[in-house]
Amino acid sequence: xxRIFFLLIYLPIVIRAQNLAPASGTITFEKTVNMYAIIEKxxxxxxxxxxxxxxxxxxxxxxxxxxxxxxxxxxGDKTFYQPLPDPVKxxxxxxxxxxxxxxxxxxxxxxxxxxxxxxxxxxxFLVKDTVLNIQWKITGEMREIAGYNCRRANAIILxxxxxxxxxxxxxxxxxxxxxxNGLPGMILGVALPHDNVTWFxxxxxxxxxxxTPRQKGKVVSAKELKTTLQNTIALKDKYWWWSLIQ
Numbered sequence: 388x389x390r391i392f393f394l395l396i397y398l399p400i401v402i403r404a405q406n407l408a409p410a411s412g413t414i415t416f417e418k419t420v421n422m423y424a425i426i427e428k429x430x431x432x433x434x435x436x437x438x439x440x441x442x443x444x445x446x447x448x449x450x451x452x453x454x455x456x457x458x459x460x461x462x463g464d465k466t467f468y469q470p471l472p473d474p475v476k477x478x479x480x481x482x483x484x485x486x487x488x489x490x491x492x493x494x495x496x497x498x499x500x501x502x503x504x505x506x507x508x509x510x511x512f513l514v515k516d517t518v519l520n521i522q523w524k525i526t527g528e529m530r531e532i533a534g535y536n537c538r539r540a541n542a543i544i545l546x547x548x549x550x551x552x553x554x555x556x557x558x559x560x561x562x563x564x565x566x567x568n569g570l571p572g573m574i575l576g577v578a579l580p581h582d583n584v585t586w587f588x589x590x591x592x593x594x595x596x597x598x599t600p601r602q603k604g605k606v607v608s609a610k611e612l613k614t615t616l617q618n619t620i621a622l623k624d625k626y627w628w629w630s631l632i633q
Contacts, residue, residue: 411462412593414533414575416564418455420486421583428583429483455488457586459564460596461573464497466562467598485582490565493600494518501566504601507616511604514612519544521569523552532575533588540570551578558591 423446430438456471470488494501496518503514521542528539530553537553544550552563556572563574564586575588607615 410559411596412460412591413596414459414461414573414588414592415590416457416459416586417589418457418488418564419585419587420453420455421451422449422453422486423451424583425483425486453486457488457564459562460598461560461562462596462598464495464560465598466492466494466496466560466568467596467600468492468494468565485584491601492565493598494562494566494568496561496568502600503566504604507612512612513601513604513606514609515606516609518568519566521550521567523570525570530576533591535575535591537575538572548582549580551580552576 426442426445430442453475455473458469458471460467460469469491473488489505489507491504492501493503499518501514501516501518505512505514521544523540523542526539526541530537530539532553532555535555535557537555540552540554542550542552550567552567552570552574553576554563554570554572554574558573560573561570562568563570564577567574567577567586575591577586579585
């Protein structure tokens with residue numbers, strides 16, 4: 388009887404452990420940016436104004452959606468997010484932070500800290516701080532991403548920015564692209580509907596992963612970097628500030 392009881396209690400745990408993917412590998416992400424929507428919002432485009440003419444010229448040479456590639460390496464409780472070079476020139480509308488990939492991020496999930504190398508107006512910074520505490524609300528909605536059945540979670544960051552994420556609990560690492568993490572599995576999809584940006588995994592591979600935190604740049608906290616920039620630039624959207632300072 389004791390043996391039967393033991394099997395009933397522990398067999399589901401063993402089966403679940405066998406179904407978990409190894410906690411080491413690399414994920415390729417594609418960041419999709421609705422450039423037309425972001426340009427109209429950031430530059431207050433008026434049809435007959437200066438920006439309106441530049442915007443019309445931009446649309447003739449550039450598609451609505453910009454696609455950017457990145458990788459997320461993970462091993463144990465550490466992740467390393469690295470943007471890949473984009474050979475496509477953006478013409479007149481450059482330096483739109485939300486439409487770029489400015490952050491190379493090393494995250495230590497065990498210590499709940501990160502270090503992020505970024506260039507802000509060609510000046511290198513190394514931001515070191517604690518991981519953003521995102522209060523996720525897990526839902527029952529499911530979506531397949533890169534071959535994984537992922538569950539949806541929603542959150543509000545910076546008081547008003549709505550975030551949708553999809554995570555795969557088969558990958559036993561609580562990480563994700565850029566600064567998104569904190570769910571019971573790997574985040575394979577993120578959407579910021581108001582900001583017209585998404586990140587979705589296109590492939591997942593397992594095996595030894597290279598985790599090499601960057602060390603170049605002036606070391607600051609997120610708060611210190613925000614203070615440094617606050618009097619020199621003005622951004623309308625909170626997420627643009629977040630992408631700069633995190």
